[in-house]
Amino acid sequence: MKYFLIAGEASGDLHGANLMVALKKLDPKAEFAYWGGDRMESVAEGLQKHYREIALMGFVEVLMNLRKIYAHLNLCKNQIKAFNPDVVILIDFPGFNLRIAEYCKLAGYIKVVYYIAPKVWAWKENRVKKLEKYVDLLLLIFPFEINYFKQWKVNAVYCGNPLQDEISALPPAQDFKQKHNLDNRPLITLMPGSRKQEIKRMLPEMLKITPQFPAYQFLIAGAPGLNPAFYAPYLRNQEQIVFNETYALLKNSDAAIVCSGTATLETALLNVPQVCGYAGNPVSFAIARRLVKIRFISLVNLCLGRESIRELIQQEYTAANLESELQSILPGGSRHETILADYAELNRLLGGAGASMKAAEAIAKLP
Numbered sequence: 001m002k003y004f005l006i007a008g009e010a011s012g013d014l015h016g017a018n019l020m021v022a023l024k025k026l027d028p029k030a031e032f033a034y035w036g037g038d039r040m041e042s043v044a045e046g047l048q049k050h051y052r053e054i055a056l057m058g059f060v061e062v063l064m065n066l067r068k069i070y071a072h073l074n075l076c077k078n079q080i081k082a083f084n085p086d087v088v089i090l091i092d093f094p095g096f097n098l099r100i101a102e103y104c105k106l107a108g109y110i111k112v113v114y115y116i117a118p119k120v121w122a123w124k125e126n127r128v129k130k131l132e133k134y135v136d137l138l139l140l141i142f143p144f145e146i147n148y149f150k151q152w153k154v155n156a157v158y159c160g161n162p163l164q165d166e167i168s169a170l171p172p173a174q175d176f177k178q179k180h181n182l183d184n185r186p187l188i189t190l191m192p193g194s195r196k197q198e199i200k201r202m203l204p205e206m207l208k209i210t211p212q213f214p215a216y217q218f219l220i221a222g223a224p225g226l227n228p229a230f231y232a233p234y235l236r237n238q239e240q241i242v243f244n245e246t247y248a249l250l251k252n253s254d255a256a257i258v259c260s261g262t263a264t265l266e267t268a269l270l271n272v273p274q275v276c277g278y279a280g281n282p283v284s285f286a287i288a289r290r291l292v293k294i295r296f297i298s299l300v301n302l303c304l305g306r307e308s309i310r311e312l313i314q315q316e317y318t319a320a321n322l323e324s325e326l327q328s329i330l331p332g333g334s335r336h337e338t339i340l341a342d343y344a345e346l347n348r349l350l351g352g353a354g355a356s357m358k359a360a361e362a363i364a365k366l367p
Contacts, residue, residue, distance in 0.1 A: 006093065087112075132152060189249050255272060273330070278313050
C-alpha cells in the first residue's frame with residue numbers, strides 16, 4: 001500500500017511518525033510520501049515538505065500569507081497526484097487538510113483518513129459537513145469526542161491517545177543534569193510553544209519570574225526546527241535551551257509553564273504539575289473569543305471536563321500571575337498533590353497505550 005501523510009506542526013509530526021511505525025508493522029511493503037518533520041523522516045524516506053515551512057497560526061497571520069498557502073495547496077495536490085497513493089492520511093491541521101480531503105475525494109479513487117479530528121467541538125462546527133462528505137475514516141484521540149461525533153454521519157473510531165504510546169515507550173531516566181552540566185538544584189521546564197509567533201509572546205513573561213525562584217534551575221524546551229540563535233535575544237539569566245529532549249527534561253522537572261496545546265497533555269502524562277498559558281495576536285484572539293465555544297483551552301481540562309491546571313489567557317498571562325501559580329504547584333505548594341491526583345484520573349480516561357496500532361488497524365480495514 002502507498003500512503004501519503006500530511007502533518008503541519010510538531011505534534012502532527014510526532015503522531016504521524018508513530019502511526020507510520022504501526023503501519024509498517026502491519027504492512028512491511030508500505031511506501032510513504034509525506035509532509036511532516038524530523039520524526040516522520042526518522043521512520044521512512046519520503047519527506048516532501050517540512051512543517052516548519054508551512055506552519056501558521058492566527059487569523060491575521062493566515063490572511064497575510066494567503067498567496068503562500070494556496071501555493072502550498074497546489075504543490076501538495078500535485079505531489080499526491082504524482083505519488084498516486086492508496087490512502088491519504090490527514091493529521092490535524094484542518095485549514096489545509098480539509099481542502100486536501102476535498103481534492104482527494106473528488107479524485108474518486110483515493111481513500112481519505114483523518115487522524116486527530118479537527119476541533120469542531122470547539123469552533124467551526126460547519127467543518128463537520130466536510131468530514132461527512134470527504135472523509136472515509138475519522139480517527140479520534142480524545143474520549144469526549146466519541147459522543148460528539150455520534151450526532152453526525154461520520155465513520156468515527158476512538159483509538160486512544162497516541163501520546164500514551166510515546167510516553168510509555170520512553171527509556172529509563174538517565175542522569176540528565178550531568179549530561180547538561182547542571183548543578184544540583186531541581187528543574188523547572190519552560191515550554192513557550194513551537195511557532196515563532198507563540199514564542200515571541202510567551203517566553204518573555206516566563207523569563208521575568210526566574211529570579212524569584214533562586215532554588216530552581218529553569219530550562220527552555222527548544223522547538224524542533226528552530227535555531228538556538230532565535231532564542232538568544234530573550235535570555236535574561238543564562239537560561240539553558242534543550243533541543244530534542246523535551247520528555248527527558250520534563251521527567252526531570254518539578255514543574256512546568258506550558259503554552260496551550262498538545263504540550264499540556266504531554267506534561268500531564270509525564271506527571272509534571274503545570275501552569276498553562278496563552279497570549280496571542282490581540283486581533284486574532286478577539287476574533288477567536290467570539291467564535292470558540294469551549295470552557296477551557298488546555299487538553300488536560302477539556303478531557304477531565306473541569307479545571308485542574310490553571311489557564312492564564314491573554315491579559316491574565318503576566319509574570320505576577322505566573323509566579324503565584326507556579327509557587328502553588330511546586331512540591332509543598334497548595335495545589336501540588338491535587339494536580340497529581342487529577343493526572344491519574346486523566347490516564348484512566350484516555351485508556352492506555354496502543355493508540356497508534358489501533359489507528360493503523362482501523363486504516364487497514366478500510367474496504
